[in-house]
Amino acid sequence: MLAKIKSYGLMGIEGFAVSVEAYVSRGMPAYDTVGLPDAAVRESKERVRAAIRNSGFEFPVQRVTVNLAPADLRKEGSVYDLPIAIGLLAATEQIAPSPLLEECLFLGELALDGTLRGVPGILPMVIGAYGQGIRKVILPRENAAEASYIEGVEVYAAENLRQITAFLGGEPTLTKEKTRTWDSASIAYSMDFADIRGQQGAKRAAEIAAAGGHNLLLVGTPGSGKTMLARSIPSILPELTFEEALEITKIQSVAGTLRGTEGMASERPFRSPHHSASTASLIGGGTRAMPGEISLAHYGVLFLDEFPEFRKETLEALRQPMEDGVVTITRATARSTYPAQFMLVAAMNPCPCGNFGSRTAQCRCSQGQISRYLGRISGPMLDRLDLHVEMSEVGYEDIASKSRGEPSAVIRERVNKARSIQVERYKKEGILFNAQLTSRMTGNFCILDEGAERLLQKAFASLHLSARAYTRILKVSRTIADLEGSEKILAHHVAEAVQYRSLESKYWGDTRR
């Protein structure tokens, strides 16, 4: 007997329909799984056998062939346990034919006792299946939350195999999950901008970066608050939109970091890998081409503290995804494309000892040491960091002062306003914020008035700017104008944007040019 069950597979965060075909025939008892299964899929045989027996059914003592179609795409993970078990039960007529068998999508791992276990990647699978016309999904209870955000899909969450077979037999053992509506919950942040003393300039730069999704470089002496500022940035990031939350969740779902949560991302990710991070862990990789830190930071912040301490090739590997917003990981057996639209916040000391340029401490580094240290940050990388800010030691008056700074909630309000202007403006372009503008789009949306034009021309010559730096200044000016609610980009907007490029000549000027 032959049975066909619908399931789903993933390649990166995109999926493909998998038809699980179970064929049971007379002959020498044997069990074969075909259709490019990986080790976890091949091992499903033992889990399925035990689960079927422990659920009170017979495992066929016959020639069993399980085919996962299409046969030319690699099938990974334990998600096929459930469809294989259901297929075998249907093929051996231990469950009666039912229209549900053809309509439903089956996903889930089986424990030996027939209990269902959650699997990673459910959200992108259900979204993909919905696009292919599937409207009913049976999956493990553990994965119910993330799947129930998709409108139009009936989600049935099950605890064990027995419940599902009874449900397919017409018993009401499973009930439809309520469709969840998503809202960006008000999150309690542990860090607040109000607690950062002084550093007005850096705070302003952080606000601009947050509003337009720009990259930020913080240079400063040890203890000047670079790390504290960076860690406070999540508290001023704009609210998530549903589309953004969906993409973030897709990546987390594939990476398997979603388990035990509400099912949908409610805040922007903040990732801060240590500087010993390998290129593959940052960019993505491994034999299965899994997403790396830059993709996990999609629509959020990637914070790289001690920026020059990262390995050179690791930093240089960031360049292409920073420009494109996506990264394609290619391995011998897998190729995946992941979005990586992150806001890079990099923090560094001005020299190895940290005191170069300090007002209070003496720098002990030689000129060579300093230029070698700064030289680890390449020109092309510096070009891609839109806002460069210097942070110096906080004076006594600032530390001791009782008055608190502007709270994050107030700044976030401004950021939200600027962000919604951008979302509205780029509705037809398919982008969400200024940092995503392509150079073609900047021509349409970054209109400079005459004074601004002249100013930029002067700056371009005197600061020896590259073409890339030019477009990036335009985008930052756009954000500064948006924060002010101005449709036109005026001279003082450009002036501020250009000013965030001046550090380059101060620190890197004589080492590079």
Place this chain on the structure above:
Amino acid sequence: MNNRERGAKGERIALAYMERQGYTLLKKNFRAERCEVDLILEQGDTLVFAEVKARSGSGYGFGREAVTPAKQRNIITGAQAYLLQTNRFEADIRFDVLEVDLLTEKVEHIKDAFTL
């Protein structure tokens, strides 16, 4: 009692047990090439190839442990030869192990002990 007699006694006890369970004997000690199948039985549409393991005491472990992968391959090849000779390809096929305790004459029947 030497080893061969012990084996023969085990097979007698196992066969008697299987016949009480409703199986019919088709062939005893089927040999082909270098393979041997102790008992070939039939019940309904199902052909059973059974390996009998006799033990007097547990000093050498369970009988089922003695059916190693090599021994399994041996039985499978024997089964294939039998099917070829008798043209019984339409049948359901099962490989069983029968553990016989020679002291108590008890039989432990392990159905579907292994597959291809």
